[in-house]
Amino acid sequence: MIRKIFIPLSEEEVAPRFDLAAEVLLAELGEDGRILQEKVLILPEPSSERLCHMVMTERAHTVICGGIEEEVFDYLTWKGIVVIDDVIGMASRVLRRHAAGNLKAGEIVSGAGPA
Amino acid sequence: MPAKPPKSAKAEKILDRTIDFYRLLNELPLGVLIMDRQRRALFCNHALEAITGVTAAAVQGIACRHVMRSRVCLTACPAADGKLSENVCFETDVINRDRRRIPVRGTLAPIFDAGENPVGFVETVEDLRPLKAHGEKANQAYRFGRVVGQSPQMEKLFRIVPVIAQSDASVLITGETGTGKDMLAETLHQESERAKGPFVKINCGALPETLLESELFGHVKGAFTGATENKQGRFYLAHNGTLYLTEIGDLPLPLQVKLLTFLDDKIVYPLGATKGFAADVRVVAATHRDLARMVREGRFRQDLFFRLNVLRLHIPPLREREGDVRLLLDHYLNFFAHNTNREVTGYASKAMSLLLAYDYPGNVRELRNIVEYAVNVCREGKITPRHLPAYLGEERQRLTPVDASRESTEVPVDAPAEPAAPPTDGTWPMAERRIILEALVKARGNRQRAAQQLGWARSTLWRKMKHYGIDTP
Structure with missing residues (x-):
């Protein structure tokens, strides 16, 4: 089964905050963990509600993000979406780590980039 | 560069000695983050750990925006170009590791070496939650902190709370569910000298015993299977502040012993650690259970009960607070009408009679929910009986003069901690x-x-x- 992964971005990194991200990396992973497709979606302005809506309409299975408010986290979890939060790192590396099956909440994936 | 202030002989003596810089920062009640010129974190103190939930060891080398997660960091960083000539102060919010949004005031300042070369930045962070809560409520009468009331019972409570807040002894808050024990605990903290320190809450009934021990006291790496890194407990996070233990009656007996040991010698031993940490923490506990009865039944340690029961505050149930129902009805009407932008002006006389006749088994929480419902359903004008939950009228007819479920203010020891979903009838x-x-x-x-x-x-x-x-x- 193809899995869709939703990563809010801040430039090339996982966005430090879900509610302030205006870009999203949407990736598709194959059953073997191969990255089949990646695309970047742009929002007119940052908004938790809009991002949640996008997660639902894109039928994402997993959201990988930095800080996220409890209410939003609970909402997504309630909708059956896996949320891996508190993640720091370059989105591409984080995605590869997740595809390999060993990304956990709170993880700092090396190469978090300069300030 | 401003001239250095003249030093007295005594100051000269102290300042010319080598000072433990990190220890000094850890003693400050403000969060402090020290960064290099690329704004990568080098150090954060205990107060910042408590606000953000990060640990000093974990943040080293991480870009400050990932550590702080403040709105200003991400939208208008004052040092975005790596340069900052003077201090910048701003109000913003952060989302911490507990997924809470916290209003903060930050001050970012450059750090210079002895040769006036910029070497990094320092950011101080003040938690504005107590200030905001205080500011919003300070100008209203008949209240103490967020607790509202004008009945003689509450006036008596309001008179004693400031005195108790100034003391550093343990406090036990008792009262039925929905009476406002959590609010009172937070108010005690805000009115105490520890207000600048953290207020850390933990529900003793919400976690299994093993998890609760680790959550309260922390653990060291390797203490048990799965303990892959050191974890600081809530006692550690509450250093220089207040630890609020809610539902203390649900605390398992083995942990009661450990809590008692802490109350005696004020040292926290994380699971698996050989060295303790001297935590300066005030303990406030609350329960809706009858602890004295639990002691008699051997379900709560008598010595711990005596240690917690140094200062006791009992919040009376709403049905015993003469005149407070009317005050609270108006208070919450204004609150919800303002927050939801509804033009609700008051209660029609029939609705008011119904509301005043009801005896609120769920106490203030139930009253608040009823008003919230009514404001949402009514939308504008006056609240009439049809805007109220239907059970209000039914309940009045159904209940006998002495309702067996509430004839005593004592709550059965076996009663659940909170009404759990799905809730009970009526x-x-x-x-x-x-x-x-x-x-x-x-x-x-x-x-x-x-x-x-x-x-x-x-x-x-x-x-x-x-x-x-x-x-x-």
Whole structure:
């Protein structure tokens, strides 16, 4: 089964905050963990509600993000979406780590980039 | 560069000695983050750990925006170009590792070496939660902190709370569910000299014993299977502040011993650690259970009960607070009408009679929920009986003069900690659940339409559905 992964971005990194991200990396992973497709979606302005809506309409299975408010986290979890939060790192590396099956909440994936 | 202030002989003596810089920073009540010129974190103190939930060891070398997660960091960083000539002060919010949004005041300043070369930045962070809460409420009469009341019972409580707040002894807060024990505990903290320090809350009934021990006291790496790194407990996070143990009656006996040991010698031993940490923490505990009875039944340690019972505050149930129902009805009407932008002006006399005749088994929390419901349903004008939950009228007829379930203020030891979902019959949560189900049936499961019927936002509906365990396909 193809899995869709939703990563809010801040430039090339996982966005430090879900509610302030205006870009999203949407990736598709194959059953073997191969990255089949990646695309970047742009929002007119940052908004938790809009991002949640996008997660639902894109039928994402997993959201990988930095800080996220409890209410939003609970909402997504309630909708059956896996949320891996508190993640720091370059989105591409984080995605590869997740595809390999060993990304956990709170993880700092090396190469978090300069300030 | 401003001239250095002249030093007295005594100051000269102290300042010319080598000072433990990190220890000094850890003693400060303000969060402090020290960064290099690329704004990568080098050090954060205990106060910042408590605000953000990060640990000093974990943040080293991480870009400050990932550590702080403040709105200003991400949208208008004052040092975005790597340069900053003078201090910048700003109000913003952060989202911490507990997924809470916290209002903070930050001050970012450059650090220079002895040769006036910029070497990095220092950011101080002040938690504005106590200030905001205080500012919003300070100008209102008949209240102490967030607790509202004008009855003689509450006046008596308000008179004693400031005195107790100034003391550093342990406090035990008792009262039925919904009376405002959590609010009172937070108010005690805000009015105490520890107000600048953290207020850390933990529910002793919410976690299994093993997890609770680790959560309270922390653990060291390797203490048990799965302990892959050191974890600081809530006692550590509450250093220089207040630790609020709610539902203390649910604390397992082995942990009661450990808590007692802490209250005696004020040293916290994380699980598996050989070295203790001297925590300066004031303990405030609360319960709706009858601890004295639990002691008699051997379910609560007598020595711990005596240690916690140094200062005791009992919040009376709403039905015993003469005149407070009217005050609270008006207070919450204003609050919800303002927050939801509804033009609700007051209560029609019939609605008021119903509300005053009801005896609120769920106490202030139930009253607040009823008013919230009424304001949402009414939308404008005066609240009439048809805007009130239907059970208010029914309840009056159904209840006998002495309601067996509430004839004593003592709560049975075996009673559950909080009314859990799905709630019991005849209560406000049950009525609200029924109203939601009816709206969903009417809307044929369409949540958007159901929310419209109820006069709620869709997010409010899903939150409440989740609370009551209602699921639609």
